[in-house]
Amino acid sequence: MGAREVEVYIQNSRNLTVRVRNEDIETIQEAAAGGVGFRVLVDGGMGFSHCNDFNDRSLNDTLERAIAFARLTTPDEHNRLPDDMPHQEVEGLYDPEIARLPMEKKIGMALELEAYAMKDERITHSSGASFGEGESEIIIANSNGMLKTYRSSSCYVGVSVVAEKGDQRHTGWESCSRRFFEDMEPLEKIGAAAAKKAYEMVDPRMVSTQRAAVIFDPAVARSIVGGIIAAINGERVLQGASFLKDAMDEVFASGLLTIVDDGLRRRGMGSKPFDGEGVPAGTRTLVEEGVLRSFLYNTHAALRAGVESTGNASRGGFTSLPGIGTHNLYLKAGPHTPEEILANTQRGLLLKGVTGYGINPVNGNYSGGASGFWIENGQISHPVQGLTIAGSADDILRNIDMMADDLDMARSFTAPTFRVSEMQIGGA
Amino acid sequence: MGLKGGIAIVAAPPLLSHMVSCSGFTANVGPGLETDKAALDRVIAKALKQGGDFADVYLEGRILRQIIMEESRFRSGLYGVSQGAGVRVISGDKTGYAYTEEITEENLMRAAEVASYVARNGKSITPVNIAEGKRESFVTVHKPLEDIADSRRIEIMERANQAALDYDPRIRMALIDYNDQVRSRVIANSEGLYLRDELPLLFFIVQTMSDDGTNRHMSRERISEHSGFELFEKDTPESVAERAARESIAMLDAEDAPAGTMDVVMENGFGGVLIHEAVGHPLEADNIAKGIGAFTGKMGQKVATEVFTMVDDGTLPNFRGTINFDDEGTQAQRNLLIDKGVLKGYMTDILSAKQLDLHRTGNGRRESFRHIPIPRMTNTFIEPGENTPEEILADTRSGIYVQSLSGGSVNPVTGIFNFTCREAYMIENGRKTYPIRGATLIGSCMGVISSIDAVGNDLAFGPGICGKGQMAEVTAGQPTVRIRGINVGGSRG
Numbered sequence: 001m002g003a004r005e006v007e008v009y010i011q012n013s014r015n016l017t018v019r020v021r022n023e024d025i026e027t028i029q030e031a032a033a034g035g036v037g038f039r040v041l042v043d044g045g046m047g048f049s050h051c052n053d054f055n056d057r058s059l060n061d062t063l064e065r066a067i068a069f070a071r072l073t074t075p076d077e078h079n080r081l082p083d084d085m086p087h088q089e090v091e092g093l094y095d096p097e098i099a100r101l102p103m104e105k106k107i108g109m110a111l112e113l114e115a116y117a118m119k120d121e122r123i124t125h126s127s128g129a130s131f132g133e134g135e136s137e138i139i140i141a142n143s144n145g146m147l148k149t150y151r152s153s154s155c156y157v158g159v160s161v162v163a164e165k166g167d168q169r170h171t172g173w174e175s176c177s178r179r180f181f182e183d184m185e186p187l188e189k190i191g192a193a194a195a196k197k198a199y200e201m202v203d204p205r206m207v208s209t210q211r212a213a214v215i216f217d218p219a220v221a222r223s224i225v226g227g228i229i230a231a232i233n234g235e236r237v238l239q240g241a242s243f244l245k246d247a248m249d250e251v252f253a254s255g256l257l258t259i260v261d262d263g264l265r266r267r268g269m270g271s272k273p274f275d276g277e278g279v280p281a282g283t284r285t286l287v288e289e290g291v292l293r294s295f296l297y298n299t300h301a302a303l304r305a306g307v308e309s310t311g312n313a314s315r316g317g318f319t320s321l322p323g324i325g326t327h328n329l330y331l332k333a334g335p336h337t338p339e340e341i342l343a344n345t346q347r348g349l350l351l352k353g354v355t356g357y358g359i360n361p362v363n364g365n366y367s368g369g370a371s372g373f374w375i376e377n378g379q380i381s382h383p384v385q386g387l388t389i390a391g392s393a394d395d396i397l398r399n400i401d402m403m404a405d406d407l408d409m410a411r412s413f414t415a416p417t418f419r420v421s422e423m424q425i426g427g428a
Numbered sequence: 429m430g431l432k433g434g435i436a437i438v439a440a441p442p443l444l445s446h447m448v449s450c451s452g453f454t455a456n457v458g459p460g461l462e463t464d465k466a467a468l469d470r471v472i473a474k475a476l477k478q479g480g481d482f483a484d485v486y487l488e489g490r491i492l493r494q495i496i497m498e499e500s501r502f503r504s505g506l507y508g509v510s511q512g513a514g515v516r517v518i519s520g521d522k523t524g525y526a527y528t529e530e531i532t533e534e535n536l537m538r539a540a541e542v543a544s545y546v547a548r549n550g551k552s553i554t555p556v557n558i559a560e561g562k563r564e565s566f567v568t569v570h571k572p573l574e575d576i577a578d579s580r581r582i583e584i585m586e587r588a589n590q591a592a593l594d595y596d597p598r599i600r601m602a603l604i605d606y607n608d609q610v611r612s613r614v615i616a617n618s619e620g621l622y623l624r625d626e627l628p629l630l631f632f633i634v635q636t637m638s639d640d641g642t643n644r645h646m647s648r649e650r651i652s653e654h655s656g657f658e659l660f661e662k663d664t665p666e667s668v669a670e671r672a673a674r675e676s677i678a679m680l681d682a683e684d685a686p687a688g689t690m691d692v693v694m695e696n697g698f699g700g701v702l703i704h705e706a707v708g709h710p711l712e713a714d715n716i717a718k719g720i721g722a723f724t725g726k727m728g729q730k731v732a733t734e735v736f737t738m739v740d741d742g743t744l745p746n747f748r749g750t751i752n753f754d755d756e757g758t759q760a761q762r763n764l765l766i767d768k769g770v771l772k773g774y775m776t777d778i779l780s781a782k783q784l785d786l787h788r789t790g791n792g793r794r795e796s797f798r799h800i801p802i803p804r805m806t807n808t809f810i811e812p813g814e815n816t817p818e819e820i821l822a823d824t825r826s827g828i829y830v831q832s833l834s835g836g837s838v839n840p841v842t843g844i845f846n847f848t849c850r851e852a853y854m855i856e857n858g859r860k861t862y863p864i865r866g867a868t869l870i871g872s873c874m875g876v877i878s879s880i881d882a883v884g885n886d887l888a889f890g891p892g893i894c895g896k897g898q899m900a901e902v903t904a905g906q907p908t909v910r911i912r913g914i915n916v917g918g919s920r921g
Contacts, residue, residue, distance in 0.1 A: 021718065027523040030542050031798060034529070035510070049507040052529045062509060069495075069505030072578055076501060103545070125720045127841065162720050162841055169722070171841045209688035211921055239499060239601055241637055241646065321504055355837060355846035356868045356917075362637065362646045367685070367917040369846040369870035385844065388868050388917025390687060424919045426687035 005081045006063075006143045007039040007277065011318040013136035014099075020110040021128040028107075037318040040066040044075035050319045078303035084146040087280035092267035093152040095180040098133050106131045109157060109187060116191025117159045117172075122199035127160035127171065140278040148278050154269065155181050159191055163198040172198025178410065179267045197352070200373075204383040206428045207374055213348030214389055214423045215341055215375070218408060220354045221415030223368060225259065225331055227359020227393060232286060232294070233324045234301035234310075236361060243364035243393055247292045253397035256334055256418070259287040261296075263311065263327035270328040270412030276315025277322045284310060290397075298322050331415035334403025338417040341402045343378040349387070349425060350375055364393030370425070388426035396420050460531075461513075462487050462624065465558050467533045468616040471515060472555045475540035476618060479550030480519040482778065483540070484617035486755065487513040487531060488797040492609035495578075497585045499601050500593070505578070512797040515539040518779055519547035525800045556620030563623060563753040566743045566760070571656035573608050573628050580657070581606055584632070588665035592636045595673035598680065600639045602669065607631040615757040623757050629748070629901065630659050631891070634669045638676035645682070647675035647832075647850060652748040652891035652901065675832065675851045678863055685852070685867035685918030691827030692869060692911045693820055693855060698890025699830060700904030704808050705838040706845040706873040707738060708904075709896070711765050711773075712791070712803040713780035715840050722843035722873055723771060732769040732877035735813050739764055740775055742790055742806035748891040749807035749902040756792035756801050763789045766877070777803045795898035805894065809905025813883030817908035820882045822858040828916055829853040829860045830869070835892075843873035868917035876911055884908030 012034035019026040035052035036059065047069030051062040114129035135153040140146060158175030174194035176185045216224060230236065231244040244252060263281025265271050274280050277299055286294050297305065298313035301324065314325030342350065349372055356368035371385035404417035461467055468485055475483035494506040513536055514527035524546035528535035585604045592602035612626040631652040638645050649672035651663050694702060715721030723731065732738075742751045742760030751760050756778050764772050776784070777792030780803055793804035821829065829852060836847035847869045853860045871879075889905035 021521075025522050025546055027525065027800065028542075028546055029525045029800065031527055032529075033512075033798070045502070046504050047507075048504055051509040053509065053511065058509065062507070065507035066505075069507060069578070072582055073495075073502035073505050076503075125718070127718065127720055169720070169842050171839060209921065239637075240639060241601070241644070243644075319508055319510075321506065355844075355870065356848050357834065360866060363644045363865075365865050365919075367848065367866060367868040367919070369844070369868055369917065371844075386870060386872065386915060388687060388870055388915055390685070390867065390917045390919035392919065424687045424921055426689075426915050426917050428689055 004043065005041040007081050008141045009037040009039070009315070009318050010139040011035060011136060013134060015132070015134040017130060017132045018106050018110050019128050019130045020107065020114055021126055023111060023114070025107060026128055035318040038063050038066045039321065040070045041079050041081065042067060042070040044077055044079050045070045045073040046076070046079045047073065048321050078300050080299060080303060081142045081144055082146070082277055082279045082299045082309065083144050085280055087148065087274045088264060090264050090266070090271045090273050092179055093150060093271060094135070095153045098153050098155045098181050099135065101181070113157055113159045113187045113191050116188045117161045117194045119191070120195045120199060122163050122202065123161045123195050124164040125162035127162060129159035130157065132156040142278065146278050148274055150273050152179065154179055155184065157184065157187065157190060159194045161194055161198050163202055165202050168202060170198045170201040172196065177269055179269060183267065201371065201383045201385065204385045206386065207384055207425070209427050210425055211422050212425055213345050213419055213421055215345060215348065215350045215417060215419045217350065217352050217372070217417055218406065218415055220351050221331065222413060223354045223358035224396065225415055227361055227366070228259065228287070229326055229329065230361035232292065232296055234295040234297040234305055235324055237295050238301060238304055241362050243361065244292060248295070250292060251290050252292055253287065253290040254400035255290045256400050256403040257287055257290050257397065258285065258332035259329065260285050260332065261326045261329045265328050268328040268412060270326065272327065275311045276313040279309045279311045279313060281311045281327055296324050296326065298324050326413070328412045330407060330409065333405045333407040333416045336402055336404050338404045338406050341404055341417060341419050342375065344402065345375050345378060345419065348375045349384065349389070350380065351389070359393045366391050366393060366396060389423050390426065391423045396423065461533060462614040465622060469555070469557050471533070471536045471540050472616065472618050474537050475515050475517045475544050476547070476552060476555055478544040478547045479552045480517045480544065480547035481553060482518040482618055483555065484516050484615065484756065485513060485536065486797055487614040489612045490609055490796070492607065495581055495585060495606045497589055497604040500589055502582065514797045515543045516800060517543040517547050519550040521783065522546040523779065523800060527797050553618065555618035558616045558620050558622035561621050561623050561757070563759050565752050566745050566750050567627060567654045567752065568746065569628055569656040570658045573610060573630070573656060576657045584660055584665045588634050588669040591666035592634060592669040592673045595670055596677050598638045598640050599636050599673050599676060601637045603635040605633040613755065615755070617757060621757045623753060625752060627654050627752070628656060630655050632668065634672045636669070636672040636676045638680050640680050643680045643682065645676050645679035647672045647679065650891050653746045654748065654750055655746050679851055682863040682865045684920040685864040685916060686920045687916060687918040689913050689915050691824055692914045693824055693827065693829045694906065694909050694911070695829070695831045696817065696884060696886045696888040696906055696908045698892065698904055699833060700809055700890060700906035701833055701836055701892060702847055703738060703810055703906060704805060704892065704894070704902065704904040705836045705847070706876050707766070708740070708805045708808045709838050709840045710843055710873050711775055712805070712840070713774040713776040713784055713786065714803050716774050717780040717783040720841050722840060726771050729771055730769050731771045731874065732766055733880055734769045735883045736766060736769050736877055736880050737811040738766040738809070739811060740791070740805055740808045744807045747807045747889065747903050749805065751793065751806055754790045754792045754801070755794040758788040758790040758792060760790040760806065775803045775805065777801050793900050795900065799898040802896065804896065804900045805902050807889065807903045807905065809887060809889065810883060810907060810909065812885045812887040812907045815882055815884050817884045817886050820884055820908055820910050821855065821860065823882070824855050824858055824910060827855045828864070829855050834866065838873065844870065845873060846870045864918065869914050870917065871914050876914065879912045879914070880909050881912055882910040
């Protein structure tokens with residue numbers, strides 16, 4: 001048919017979601033799904049097609065569509081499929097116990113979680129609690145002789161509640177996702193955390209527009225770290241659309257900033273033996289004490305940059321082409337407790353909630369909505385909401401001056417509490 | 429390897445056969461399940477066997493194409509086919525849902541059984557046998573997508589790319605993303621409704637990046653309609669690209685934005701996303717039915733200024749948010765939400781309408797057969813007012829003039845929203861002056877609609893992708909408006 005190289009990506013998955021609200025079932029959804037994506041290279045042109053029907057005729061038609069598209073796209077010498085490189089298996093990706101749990105147990109857990117979250121009298125409404133589970137099998141084969149597969153599972157509980165007082169409403173949400181059922185956090189702890197997030201925001205007060213310190217809670221670290229990760233995406237760097245495009249081996253951030261991507265952590269939510277095109281996943285230091293050490297690459301971007309793939313091809317399932325993404329990403333912990341950081345802050349914002357897009361990876365501009373607590377003399381003074389915070393990535397990253405030790409390694413994108421010595425805060 | 433229970437279980441599902449007749453699928457096996465009303469009746473009966481107030485079956489097929497051009501190269505071409513069917517049971521406030529990707533009666537019966545789990549021991553109704561229903565269509569197509577050769581799609585993209593690069597030497601790169609799809613739906617329910625239709629959708633996105641050695645700006649321009657290829661005659665690829673390029677160049681001179689509370693004038697068009705987020709989502713009836721929405725208990729009350737009238741209308745001809753009928757089969761219509769400041773309506777799906785004892789507004793939408801329907805917007809807009817945009821600007825002493833937004837979000841319970849500006853300027857003495865870097869605007873929905881004190885006569889719409897756990901194609905529309913006192917997140921004190 002004329003294809004020079006072909007990749008077949010098959011994904012089969014099964015999902016169950018149980019939602020409860022006000023002590024009763026709200027929805028139960030079950031799904032079994034699967035499909036195949038074909039990536040075809042013809043003389044350097046790339047075509048891609050997918051279908052969710054494994055009938056011979058559909059598969060043939062779909063594959064032919066990819067070949068036709070490959071003939072239309074522009075030849076690119078960097079369009080290659082990876083070789084069949086041996087990979088290391090990751091321990092603890094699949095837990096057969098999850099599927100064996102009876103439906104009543106799953107519904108019961110969601111109900112119990114909701115009850116724990118509603119326990120505090122300041123919580124007035126439930127937005128619902130859920131239990132979710134999923135398992136998926138991925139198969140990648142290509143014309144370079146690759147045939148790889150792995151299976152993974154996950155389970156999840158989450159709850160959202162409301163604290164209402166007069167015209168005020170505050171929402172609190174907490175969840176827990178694990179590869180193994182036995183690793184789930186106690187439901188009481190998750191429920192109580194959701195409730196606290198809602199009631200502790202009651203009666204916020206406004207502060208004036210000013211410059212002050214901002215302490216980033218782990219829950220909002222992504223608004224900063226996400227922009228760095230997007231800016232070291234190798235594809236974006238090659239396009240010149242990154243504020244870190246010329247920063248390799250340069251100091252661009254505080255010496256407290258070390259960022260590692262680990263694809264192989266046992267039972268890690270982001271762990272996988274190989275990336276979205278079959279290249280072995282590994283462990284890589286991206287930023288070392290404020291110095292940029294690595295961009296992220298898939299096979300195409302790596303060939304174009306003249307380097308090896310870093311095993312960071314991401315894949316949104318059988319319907320999508322490989323992009324670039326991380327596995328288990330963490331910002332290395334520091335020496336302080338979060339309490340020490342608070343006690344050392346004369347005046348500033350303990351940031352618990354952010355809105356907006358985080359650091360703009362193209363130009364490093366940062367502006368977002370902010371909520372949390374106002375700090376006076378090393379102590380929490382009162383809740384705040386409706387504030388904005390802003391700055392340039394350069395200023396923010398160089399001004400990280402305290403790093404805490406509260407790193408939760410069970411999450412696949414995680415950071416400890418850290419402080420930025422000064423940012424612009426917009427208020428009244 | 430468990431490929432959905434084995435390879436080649438069923439013949440190509442007939443649902444798609446009429447859509448892909450030109451694509452290489454040959455004549456198919458017999459009449460498809462989508463036209464077998466007796467079989468669908470049996471599935472619905474099975475779904476309600478354990479109990480339940482309502483059941484429906486939704487069958488869907490979709491063919492999509494995406495071509496991406498980056499840095500003047502065609503990076504990839506994508507062709508996708510997906511199909512599936514879901515069975516839903518509503519029993520009181522409970523919903524059960526299961527779907528299958530192999531549309532056979534056996535699989536649908538199994539989905540019906542799973543979905544009926546929520547109705548166990550509930551009271552039961554007798555379903556009405558389905559009969560073909562009629563719905564008005566608001567979509568006309570002159571040049572059907574399936575008749576368009578891929579080479580013509582490529583040509584449209586090349587024209588856009590060239591126009592962007594020709595605009596100014598500081599335009600370093602254009603990203604062109606061409607998408608089209610045809611979605612076919614069949615809806616059958618226990619009230620005896622049976623409907624089918626097919627909707628094309630075109631979505632064309634041009635992003636351009638400027639770089640003058642010091643500053644960089646990425647801008648975006650999008651057009652989208654339920655339309656055939658004639659869309660590109662109405663709005664040429666060159667003009668889409670030039671609009672994106674203009675913003676990229678204009679924003680190279682941007683300075684840091686100020687921080688704090690100030691007046692904002694929002695230009696007409698996709699600035700409507702402000703209303704979509706800040707007011708639209710909180711008026712979707714699901715959170716109202718739960719008693720936790722920001723507008724709970726406010727029906728008939730004055731919630732906004734008198735100049736503020738807001739509508740959701742799923743019938744605007746060929747608009748991206750237009751749906752003919754929603755994914756539960758309810759006829760699309762024009763719904764008045766807020767009339768001269770007074771709350772008049774919520775947007776409902778079947779479940780929330782029943783829970784709140786309201787009529788069905790035609791807003792029950794779903795991303796695909798993999799999702800259950802929930803209340804969603806269609807084409808949501810502020811009705812035009814009396815002032816010209818020039819008058820509104822001239823009447824504003826100082827503040828921010830927002831020309832385009834990257835997007836935004838809202839917490840529908842608290843009503844706190846945020847938007848990120850992409851192109852914005854300072855207003856000084858009633859005049860637009862220098863551009864400012866992307867700042868976030870934040871506020872509360874109740875605060876913003878009681879602070880809109882001027883509405884222009886220049887209503888315009890922009891296309892959007894709305895996410896609420898699942899995606900929906902919408903438009904947001906707005907004349908030029910002024911909001912008094914909104915918090916702007918600049919980096920300048």
